[in-house]
Amino acid sequence: MRLSLFLLIMTSPASATAAPSLPTGYHLIPGAVPLDSGPDGNSIVIDAPKGLIVVDTGRHPEHAQAVIDYARQQGKPIAAIVNSHWHLDHTTGNWDIRQAYPGVAIYASNALEGALVTFLADSKADAEKALADPKTTQSARDQILRGRSVLDHPERIKPNHIVVKSGKMAIAGRPLDVHLAKIAATEGDVWLYDPKTRVAVVGDLVVDIVPFMDSACPDGWSKALGEVAKVPFTVLIPGHGAVMSRADFAEWRTAYDNFVKCGHSTAGKKTCVDGWSRDAARFIDAAHKDYAREAADYYLETRLRSSAEEQQRFCRPLTAATWRKPA
């Protein structure tokens, strides 16, 4: 047994090193980034004196159900949700969980408010167009309708505990360091550090295959990664992808910073895409190689290489008055 394990380790390429294991009291319900439908973020379930804390609740009903099933199996109620950010692949499941556990406390920044009247208002308009198109498949329709239901009734997913600044908090009776990174992957990213277990839960400040920059201020995001690096975590759970060690995070952060730097430089676009694919290679599985390249190309186009004004779109609070629909 020992020998075969040894051989397995010795013969595995670096990319197959095992993810660090989570401490007792932590359970990961992995999200996914399918190539043919919207992603689900990772959900992290943390044991707490008053029940369970769930960080991020996914998009699809199956994902939210897996979270609820796990809680039932544990025989503990979901006492609190923490949303790392407002993206619907991390918040839509709030509604499923709230229906199962109506007293659930939901912690998040207030960034959803600005997003609802800007980015998400545009998403809703796009959803209406897709629904009107007879070519839209039934499964795509189901997905769109689920997203629209929470956009039509945002109170279903809204926080009832707004995180306004970083500090120590007791969530469901468990002491945690709650961090608020303003103007990063979104206008308000919440991430957690648990000093007891030295686990950091960072939402989409880390996404294995490619940083999702749809609503990002790339330089603010870089600063937030610097804040994460300052805490003495040993295990880090990203918004998408496998659990990381400190060394993994450092490598991913370098890849991120190189990509942004390349984006701001005069280097050819292909150089920057190649750079990301190379620097982050260890975090990109074979199935997502092309996806990561296409996404990197798209974010160069829309965020890092767009007009000076467009580059600043998400580097200030989102308001209906200042929002212009992207071209």
Ligand SMILES: [Zn+2]
């Ligand atoms: Zn996400």
